[in-house]
Amino acid sequence: MIEIRSDVLVIGSGIAGLSFALKAAEMGTVSLITKKQKAESNTNYAQGGIAAVSSPDDSFDLHIHDTLSAGVGLCHRDAVEILVKEGPNRLKELVHIGVDFTTNKGKLDLGREGGHSRHRIVHSHDRSGSEIERALLHAIAAHPNITVYENHLAIDLVTEHHLGEKLAKDTPVHCWGAYALDVESNIVKTVLTSITVLCSGGLGQAYLHTTNPSIATGDGVAMAFRAGARIGNMEFIQFHPTTLYNSGSPAFLISEAIRGFGGILKTKNGEEFMNRYDERGSLAPRDIVARAIDTELKRKGDEYVLLDLRHLQTDDVKSHFPHIYETCLTKYKLDITNEPIPVVPAAHYSCGGVLTDLNGRTSIQNLYACGEVAMTGVHGANRLASNSLLEAVVFSDRAFRDAQHVLETQRPRVPDIPAWDDSGTFDAEEWVLISHDCREIQEIMWDYVGIVRSDLRLERAQRRLKFIRNEIENFYKRTKVVEGLIELRNLSTVADLIVRCALMRKESRGLHYTTDYPERNDREWLKDTVVTMWE
Ligand SMILES: Cc1cc2nc3c(=O)[nH]c(=O)nc-3n(C[C@H](O)[C@H](O)[C@H](O)COP(=O)(O)OP(=O)(O)OC[C@H]3O[C@@H](n4cnc5c(N)ncnc54)[C@H](O)[C@@H]3O)c2cc1C
Numbered sequence: 001m002i003e004i005r006s007d008v009l010v011i012g013s014g015i016a017g018l019s020f021a022l023k024a025a026e027m028g029t030v031s032l033i034t035k036k037q038k039a040e041s042n043t044n045y046a047q048g049g050i051a052a053v054s055s056p057d058d059s060f061d062l063h064i065h066d067t068l069s070a071g072v073g074l075c076h077r078d079a080v081e082i083l084v085k086e087g088p089n090r091l092k093e094l095v096h097i098g099v100d101f102t103t104n105k106g107k108l109d110l111g112r113e114g115g116h117s118r119h120r121i122v123h124s125h126d127r128s129g130s131e132i133e134r135a136l137l138h139a140i141a142a143h144p145n146i147t148v149y150e151n152h153l154a155i156d157l158v159t160e161h162h163l164g165e166k167l168a169k170d171t172p173v174h175c176w177g178a179y180a181l182d183v184e185s186n187i188v189k190t191v192l193t194s195i196t197v198l199c200s201g202g203l204g205q206a207y208l209h210t211t212n213p214s215i216a217t218g219d220g221v222a223m224a225f226r227a228g229a230r231i232g233n234m235e236f237i238q239f240h241p242t243t244l245y246n247s248g249s250p251a252f253l254i255s256e257a258i259r260g261f262g263g264i265l266k267t268k269n270g271e272e273f274m275n276r277y278d279e280r281g282s283l284a285p286r287d288i289v290a291r292a293i294d295t296e297l298k299r300k301g302d303e304y305v306l307l308d309l310r311h312l313q314t315d316d317v318k319s320h321f322p323h324i325y326e327t328c329l330t331k332y333k334l335d336i337t338n339e340p341i342p343v344v345p346a347a348h349y350s351c352g353g354v355l356t357d358l359n360g361r362t363s364i365q366n367l368y369a370c371g372e373v374a375m376t377g378v379h380g381a382n383r384l385a386s387n388s389l390l391e392a393v394v395f396s397d398r399a400f401r402d403a404q405h406v407l408e409t410q411r412p413r414v415p416d417i418p419a420w421d422d423s424g425t426f427d428a429e430e431w432v433l434i435s436h437d438c439r440e441i442q443e444i445m446w447d448y449v450g451i452v453r454s455d456l457r458l459e460r461a462q463r464r465l466k467f468i469r470n471e472i473e474n475f476y477k478r479t480k481v482v483e484g485l486i487e488l489r490n491l492s493t494v495a496d497l498i499v500r501c502a503l504m505r506k507e508s509r510g511l512h513y514t515t516d517y518p519e520r521n522d523r524e525w526l527k528d529t530v531v532t533m534w535e
Contacts (some may be wrong), residue, residue: 032151034150044129048386074526102386111257115286140210232352235504261309306343351510353373375413441492
C-alpha cells in the first residue's frame, strides 16, 4: 500500500486550493492532489475578473447591496459582509504574489458586469483566471512544504466508514484524508492528514452544454455527500447567457464584461429585446438574461441570438478583449468587430454545494470546503458576476486561519486506516458504457433540469437518473476503479442532488424557475434546501 502523510491535504489546484495551500504551507506540510495537470481548473478559464471595492465612487454597502439583490433573499448576510469587506485585502495579496492585473494610468482598471452598480471588476485583460493561476502556481512551486501530485484523482474521503463503522445521522463523522487514484500508474493511494480541504470546483459537466472544462464533474460534492456531509441549494445552477454558438465542449464563453462594455443583445433579425424583460436591458443579471434568451429562442425557434459590438470602437474592443477577439477570429473565423456574435446560454456555475460555516468548516469534522464546491451562503439564489473568484480567496483565507488554530490547539489524531480494498473486482472492457451513460445524464439534465423547469420534467429526470444510477453503482462495485467511472458515478450523484433540491423548492427564485410555481414565495421558501445521505 502507498501511503502519503502530511499535516494538510488539499484536493484541487484552482484558485481556492492554491490559495489555501500557499498559506497552510507556512504552518506545516501540504499534499495537494489534482486530477489532471495542475493548471487545469475552472479558474484557468475565467475571463471577466474578480469583484472588489477599490474605487472612491464605490463602497462596501453598494457591493453588499448588489450581491444581496442578485441572490434574491437567500444570501446569508453575514457571509456577504465578510466577502465584501475582506475582499480588498485578499486582492492585495494576489497583487503581492505577482498577479499582473490590468492598470490604467497607474491604477487598477475596473470593468463592470451585469448586476454591478459600479465599475469594480479587477481583471487581467480578458484572461484573468489564467493569470491568477499562473501567479499562484509560481508561488506554490517555490514552496518547499508543498508537494503537488498531478493526475491524482480523489475517489472518496476517508472516514469512520473505512474503519468498518456505519455512519449514523446524529453521530459526528471525522475525515482523515482521501483515497486517490494515481491515474498514470492506476494505483490507489491512501492520503492521510489531520485537515482535509475540498477545493474541487464545480459540476458544469452534468449538463450537455457548459462553459466548464472536463474536470468539473462535481467530485467534491459527491464525495462529501457519500461521507455524510450536509449539501445545500443544489437547484441554483447558473447558466451563462452568452457562449459562442456551436463552439464545442466546453462552450467558448463570451464574457459578461462585453455587455458591460456596451455590447447589445438582439434577436437573429436584429431586434433589441432585453428592454422587454428588464429595465437594465443587456446589463441585467445573468439569470434574467439567460431566461430572456431561452424565451426568445423558444418563441422564434431560432438556434441563437446575437451579441452586437459593431457600434463600439474597433480598437477599444480589441484592446479590452484580446483573447475573445483573437479566439473568435482564428478559431471560429468570426471578426467580432465586424459581425454580431451568435450566442446561446450554457451551464456555468453551481451556487450550491457542501454547506460550510463562515470559516469554511463543513458538517464533517476536520473537513473544510472552499471555492465553487462550497456553499458559504454568499450567492443565495443567484451569484453576482465575478463574486466567485472573490469568494474562493476570502473563504480559503478564513478556512486557513481556522485550520491553523485547530492544528495548534487540538490537532486531530489520525487512526490506522486500511488500504483501498478492490478484492473481488475485475477489469471491465465495456468502457463505452461510461461515455454513453455520461451523455445520457447530460442530456437529461439539459432537457429537463435546465433554465425552465416543471414538476413533470423534474420527476421524469429523477426516474431516468435513478435507473442510470443503479446501473452505475452495480458496475462500480464489480469493477476496478478508473478515472471515467469515478467521474461518472459522481456526475450521477450530483445530477440527482440537483433534481432533489429542485423538486423540494416549490417556488421560482433566482436561478430556479419552474412553470408550476412561477412566483416567489417568501412566506414558505425564504430558506435553503438541505440534503444529506439520510434524507
Ligand atoms: C469559462 C468560465 C469563466 C468564468 N469567469 C469568471 C469570472 O470572470 N469571475 C469569477 O469570479 N468567476 C468566474 N468563473 C467561475 C470561477 O472561475 C470558478 O467558480 C472558480 O474558478 C472556482 O475555483 P475553485 O478553485 O473552486 O475550482 P476550480 O478552479 O475549478 O479548481 C478545481 C480543481 O479541483 C480539481 N479536482 C476536481 N475534482 C478532483 C478530484 N476528484 N481529485 C483531485 N482533484 C480534483 C480540478 O482538477 C481543479 O484543479 C468562470 C468560470 C468559467 C468556467
